[in-house]
Amino acid sequence: MELGKSTVQELLVEEGKAAGETIQYIVIRLGEEQYGIDIRSIDNIVRMQSITRIPKMPAFLKGVINMRGEVIPVISMRLKMDLEDDVITKATRIIVLKLEQEGNVGILVDEVKEVVSLSVNEIEKITYNAKEEKSSLINAVGKHNGELISLFDLSVISLEGN
Amino acid sequence: MDVNQYLEIFLDETKEHLQNLNTQILELESDPEGEDTVNEIFRAAHSLKGMAGTMGYKRMQNLTHDMENVFSEVRNGNIKVQPKLIDVLFQCLDALEEYTDNIQNNADEGTNDNEALIKQLNDILNGENGGTPEPAGDASAAAAASEPVGGDKWNDIALDESQISVIKEAQNQGKKVYGLNVVVQENCILKAARAFLVFKAVEEMAEIIVSMPSAQDVEDEKFDRDFTLMLLSDAELDKIIEAAESVSEIEKATGALIMLENNPSYKKAEEEKTEAEAAVEEKSVPAESAAASSEPQAEAAVAPAQAAPAKQDTKKAASKPVVNRTVRVDIEKLDSLMNLVSELIIAKNSLVSVSSQEQTNTNSAFNEQIEYLEQVTTNLHESVMKVRMVPIESVVNKFPRMIRDLSKKLDKKLELYMSGEETELDRTVVDEIGDPLMHLLRNSADHGIESAEVRAQRGKPSVGSIFLDAYQDGNNVVIEVRDDGNGIDTEAVKEKAIERGSITPEQAANMTDKEIVNLLFLPSFSTAKKVTDVSGRGVGLDVVKSKIESLSGEVEVKTKLGEGSTWTIRLPLTLAIIQALMVVVGDEKYAISLGSIQTLEDIVPSDVKLVQNKEVIHLRGQVIPLIRLNEVLDIESKRAADENLVVVIVKKGDKMAGLVIDELIGQQEIVIKSLGKYIKQCKFISGATILGDGEIALILDANALI
Numbered sequence: 001m002e003l004g005k006s007t008v009q010e011l012l013v014e015e016g017k018a019a020g021e022t023i024q025y026i027v028i029r030l031g032e033e034q035y036g037i038d039i040r041s042i043d044n045i046v047r048m049q050s051i052t053r054i055p056k057m058p059a060f061l062k063g064v065i066n067m068r069g070e071v072i073p074v075i076s077m078r079l080k081m082d083l084e085d086d087v088i089t090k091a092t093r094i095i096v097l098k099l100e101q102e103g104n105v106g107i108l109v110d111e112v113k114e115v116v117s118l119s120v121n122e123i124e125k126i127t128y129n130a131k132e133e134k135s136s137l138i139n140a141v142g143k144h145n146g147e148l149i150s151l152f153d154l155s156v157i158s159l160e161g162n
Numbered sequence: 163m164d165v166n167q168y169l170e171i172f173l174d175e176t177k178e179h180l181q182n183l184n185t186q187i188l189e190l191e192s193d194p195e196g197e198d199t200v201n202e203i204f205r206a207a208h209s210l211k212g213m214a215g216t217m218g219y220k221r222m223q224n225l226t227h228d229m230e231n232v233f234s235e236v237r238n239g240n241i242k243v244q245p246k247l248i249d250v251l252f253q254c255l256d257a258l259e260e261y262t263d264n265i266q267n268n269a270d271e272g273t274n275d276n277e278a279l280i281k282q283l284n285d286i287l288n289g290e291n292g293g294t295p296e297p298a299g300d301a302s303a304a305a306a307a308s309e310p311v312g313g314d315k316w317n318d319i320a321l322d323e324s325q326i327s328v329i330k331e332a333q334n335q336g337k338k339v340y341g342l343n344v345v346v347q348e349n350c351i352l353k354a355a356r357a358f359l360v361f362k363a364v365e366e367m368a369e370i371i372v373s374m375p376s377a378q379d380v381e382d383e384k385f386d387r388d389f390t391l392m393l394l395s396d397a398e399l400d401k402i403i404e405a406a407e408s409v410s411e412i413e414k415a416t417g418a419l420i421m422l423e424n425n426p427s428y429k430k431a432e433e434e435k436t437e438a439e440a441a442v443e444e445k446s447v448p449a450e451s452a453a454a455s456s457e458p459q460a461e462a463a464v465a466p467a468q469a470a471p472a473k474q475d476t477k478k479a480a481s482k483p484v485v486n487r488t489v490r491v492d493i494e495k496l497d498s499l500m501n502l503v504s505e506l507i508i509a510k511n512s513l514v515s516v517s518s519q520e521q522t523n524t525n526s527a528f529n530e531q532i533e534y535l536e537q538v539t540t541n542l543h544e545s546v547m548k549v550r551m552v553p554i555e556s557v558v559n560k561f562p563r564m565i566r567d568l569s570k571k572l573d574k575k576l577e578l579y580m581s582g583e584e585t586e587l588d589r590t591v592v593d594e595i596g597d598p599l600m601h602l603l604r605n606s607a608d609h610g611i612e613s614a615e616v617r618a619q620r621g622k623p624s625v626g627s628i629f630l631d632a633y634q635d636g637n638n639v640v641i642e643v644r645d646d647g648n649g650i651d652t653e654a655v656k657e658k659a660i661e662r663g664s665i666t667p668e669q670a671a672n673m674t675d676k677e678i679v680n681l682l683f684l685p686s687f688s689t690a691k692k693v694t695d696v697s698g699r700g701v702g703l704d705v706v707k708s709k710i711e712s713l714s715g716e717v718e719v720k721t722k723l724g725e726g727s728t729w730t731i732r733l734p735l736t737l738a739i740i741q742a743l744m745v746v747v748g749d750e751k752y753a754i755s756l757g758s759i760q761t762l763e764d765i766v767p768s769d770v771k772l773v774q775n776k777e778v779i780h781l782r783g784q785v786i787p788l789i790r791l792n793e794v795l796d797i798e799s800k801r802a803a804d805e806n807l808v809v810v811i812v813k814k815g816d817k818m819a820g821l822v823i824d825e826l827i828g829q830q831e832i833v834i835k836s837l838g839k840y841i842k843q844c845k846f847i848s849g850a851t852i853l854g855d856g857e858i859a860l861i862l863d864a865n866a867l868i
Contacts, residue, residue, distance in 0.1 A: 050857055052750070052850070052857065052859065052860065053750065054837070054847060054860065055794070055795040055847070056796070056844065056845070057844070064837060064838075064841075064850060064858050065858065066852050069505060069508065069835075069852060071835045071838060071850045071852070071858060072838065073838055073840045073841050099840075101839065102839045102840040103838055103839055103840065104838070105838075
């Protein structure tokens with residue numbers, strides 16, 4: 001599964017390189033760091049709303065929200081990355097991702113900053129050894145205006161459903 | 163003709179007709195004289211034939227045609243219903259079912275001609291009463307079809323009266339009747355063209371009376387590799403054969419002088435004339451004819467197509483089919499209708515909650531309209547639900563036939579009694595429930611009912627009874643499979659479980675009978691001493707259980723050794739919208755299906771007693787365990803310890819429990835939404851619902867809590 005996803009991404013990048021294309025990323029903030037999410041995997045971005053807790057679930061699984069009549073699970077990226085629990089502010093957003101297997105899943109982020117276009121030359125794949133679990137959410141780094149943006153590997157989210 | 167658009171209707175109707183035939187033939191078996199039954203069978207077979215023909219499924223048409231012929235003779239009283247006949251008919255139905263399955267899966271009826279069956283049918287028709295059983299295996303039929311054909315097929319050409327009289331006339335004039343069989347080369351590309359040339363060459367010397375397949379079919383290339391002609395000629399046979407073989411790409415032509423007496427349809431016509439009543443009993447069949455017809459023949463099926471007596475048609479017209487006032491609707495259309503109704507109910511609920519919040523200056527007209535809207539949506543929901551409901555009849559109807567077959571296979575006398583076939587369930591549930599029920603029935607027949615000797619020893623009636631009862635119980639439908647057989651031997655189950663390592667001997671010692679019986683639902687558990695092809699491979703009960711649970715139902719078993727077992731399946735009536743009680747625990751809202759709620763109780767804390775360290779209450783003579791929802795759900799209760807408890811009494815089968823909640827909100831119609839695939843395991847949450855204010859409340863699965 002993980003392999004499958006990242007291969008797909010690689011292929012897309014390869015494809016992009018050949019065509020000299022750019023990929024658009026939504027830049028979000030979690031704590032002090034910035035992360036990028038491939039815009040093609042995003043269904044929607046909604047404001048914070050009341051989340052219904054589901055008992056007996058791992059802490060990172062915050063609960064479910066109602067998006068236009070659809071029940072969507074919400075995951076805290078902070079807890080997932082072993083950061084402190086979310087502090088809900090006006091800037092807090094839920095980014096609804098479309099995952100191939102699991103359907104729509106929302107992730108909680110501190111702030112949505114901007115949309116950037118990264119040409120494939122600006123994206124550098126990174127490989128980790130298995131021990132560095134915390135970093136394994138990231139599978140590439142993008143360079144934009146002298147800043148570094150870590151790019152999420154969404155397959156990790158879909159993998160750890162439970 | 164593009165028939166694809168009719169394929170679904172064809173499949174649906176074919177299945178209906180087959181089911182009908184199954185039922186009616188069963189009835190015929192028990193009452194061989196039933197005139198209505200025979201008529202009904204005839205009608206169904208006739209419709210099947212017509213439909214298969216229209217859709218261009220030749221093999222299916224041929225088989226049904228021959229079945230129809232047999233029924234027609236039965237109806238005319240020319241053939242008596244015998245066990246052998248019934249068996250053949252059932253085999254035919256199976257073959258037809260196979261065609262149907264093939265069509266459904268590959269949009270093609272397959273290549274099995276089922277000649278063996280067709281031959282048996284024809285034997286019955288020809289008055290042999292199916293005396294010479296032929297191995298009806300598909301293999302032999304298939305092998306026969308692939309062999310290069312030939313032989314004296316002309317004896318099988320069916321003749322109608324006019325043709326017979328033409329032949330007789332010609333014979334009187336001194337002409338000879340020849341049979342000619344022409345086989346084209348295997349790699350011949352333009353078969354029809356070659357055949358046409360053969361026809362032309364032959365016609366120069368002889369008159370072609372009959373061709374099999376018909377000239378039209380030959381022209382349309384609807385033949386395999388050979389065709390057979392019946393000729394009238396003054397010329398020598400050798401010359402005709404020579405002429406036929408002179409056409410290129412013809413492998414060989416064979417021929418012989420025909421003795422009309424050897425032709426079954428001629429014989430039959432003669433018999434009908436001379437000894438109309440005794441026709442059926444006729445036993446002395448000329449040896450040659452018997453030999454000829456017992457040879458595998460690729461196209462024997464086509465023959466009777468021409469022989470269908472005209473008198474049948476008049477009778478067919480007389481029996482009008484009953485007109486159904488129904489419309490077939492794609493289930494997907496109903497699903498989308500259902501979804502729209504769900505949305506409407508959610509919207510209505512939000513209107514209700516808005517109107518109740520603005521109590522300060524309530525507009526009475528507005529409230530009235532809201533109430534009216536509520537009424538309409540409720541009715542609309544009920545109507546849509548009803549549309550989706552189908553009687554379980556469509557599923558259980560096939561069981562009598564199955565039990566009959568099992569009875570023969572297992573050599574046990576079995577009788578199936580069914581009640582409540584009219585009980586209705588959501589279409590999606592009905593579609594799924596067939597397999598589990600079949601498993602249970604097979605189980606009862608194989609493991610449950612004892613062998614005849616054991617039954618005699620125990621003083622039970624020699625015929626084992628299996629019951630299938632369905633009825634509605636509140637918001638549930640209950641289906642019970644009961645037998646008066648051996649029951650479950652808990653000791654044997656225990657031993658087996660220990661042997662398999664499912665439980666330890668110590669565990670076994672402490673288990674109640676009920677717990678032991680539940681071991682049967684573990685994957686790969688079978689107590690059958692012998693593995694039969696009916697059951698005993700260890701797949702079944704766990705599949706039954708998981709299937710039923712996937713339909714939000716449950717299965718239970720009660721058993722008494724030596725007296726029988728009862729399997730109870732409980733299914734929810736609907737899967738999409740339910741009436742629920744909304745409750746508050748801590749600061750969270752939950753919904754509990756009204757179907758499982760018995761009563762609501764207000765309990766003084768001092769009434770709560772401890773039994774084995776568990777909280778229970780006494781209620782009208784019953785001891786009911788308490789479940790504190792706030793503990794189960796990990797929430798702080800808002801109630802002080804000395805306050806009265808609000809208890810929701812829920813029931814599952816004969817088990818009860820009291821759920822302690824903080825507050826009641828009230829009854830509400832809720833739309834069940836799935837939590838999605840991401841959240842996989844949540845034992846006691848069966849789903850979520852969207853409240854009027856857009857918030858989500860979880861639905862508690864009371865069954866999982868008990």
